[in-house]
Amino acid sequence: GQQLNQSPQSMFIQEGEDVSMNCTSSSIFNTWLWYKQDPGEGPVLLIALYKAGELTSNGRLTAQFGITRKDSFLNISASIPSDVGIYFCAGPNDYKLSFGAGTTVTVRA
Amino acid sequence: EAEVAQSPRYKITEKSQAVAFWCDPISGHATLYWYRQILGQGPELLVQFQDESVVDDSQLPKDRFSAERLKGVDSTLKIQPAELGDSAMYLCASSPGTSGEQWETQYFGPGTRLLVL
Numbered sequence: 001g002q003q004l005n006q007s008p009q010s011m012f013i014q015e016g017e018d019v020s021m022n023c024t025s026s027s028i029f030n031t032w033l034w035y036k037q038d039p040g041e042g043p044v045l046l047i048a049l050y051k052a053g054e055l056t057s058n059g060r061l062t063a064q065f066g067i068t069r070k071d072s073f074l075n076i077s078a079s080i081p082s083d084v085g086i087y088f089c090a091g092p093n094d095y096k097l098s099f100g101a102g103t104t105v106t107v108r109a
Numbered sequence: 110e111a112e113v114a115q116s117p118r119y120k121i122t123e124k125s126q127a128v129a130f131w132c133d134p135i136s137g138h139a140t141l142y143w144y145r146q147i148l149g150q151g152p153e154l155l156v157q158f159q160d161e162s163v164v165d166d167s168q169l170p171k172d173r174f175s176a177e178r179l180k181g182v183d184s185t186l187k188i189q190p191a192e193l194g195d196s197a198m199y200l201c202a203s204s205p206g207t208s209g210e211q212w213e214t215q216y217f218g219p220g221t222r223l224l225v226l
Contacts, residue, residue, distance in 0.1 A: 004151075031212055042113070042200050042217030043152065088151050092212035096165065099151025 004089055004100035012106050019076040021103040023089030032065050032072040033090040037102070043088060047074070081107050111135040113218035115201050121224045127189035130221045132201030134183070139206030140164075142215060143176055143186050146198040158184060159206055191225045198222050
């Protein structure tokens with residue numbers, strides 16, 4: 001399947017800080033998705049991006065679809081304890097979703 | 110809000126035993142997916158159903174894994190015999206399956222965490 005590389009692999013942040021993470025691919029995607037997975041739960045879709053250069057927000061989350069269509073970025077502003085979890089990027093290809101390995105976010109109160 | 114249901118939530122078994130997981134998708138969703146998520150990795154698709162038909166099972170280890178969705182509603186994933194390397198989270202997801210688009214929003218269940226001893 002498609003190889004999606006996420007960075008950083010993990011991060012520890014202070015409550016109130018802004019967080020940035022990214023996802024890159026060797027192949028072009030026409031759609032980029034960002035999911036969050038809470039401990040012991042299934043992933044939940046946060047943001048979907050459909051056009052190169054698109055910038056989309058969902059509350060304190062903002063995601064961008066890279067111009068090259070080979071990358072995407074997710075930002076979390078003013079982090080709070082419930083932002084803890086694993087954030088996955090994903091891209092559909094031939095009706096299948098390929099997921100990155102995730103960025104684990106831990107917030108220090 | 111409609112949700113994807115999975116059971117059991119946790120399963121501990123010994124290697125060479127048989128295990129089965131059950132999924133009930135969101136009502137009306139025609140497409141159902143089974144994923145395996147190994148610790149520290151993202152989910153990987155095992156099998157996809159459209160109604161009762163298998164659309165893609167290219168990543169399903171068919172020597173030991175089987176999946177069915179007999180009436181096009183709920184689904185069962187079985188492993189027989191289980192091996193140590195099967196320890197993982199098994200996620201079920203569903204989508205409407207009616208848009209005809211390349212991709213639809215997939216709604217995930219809470220997963221079944223399997224530990225093989």
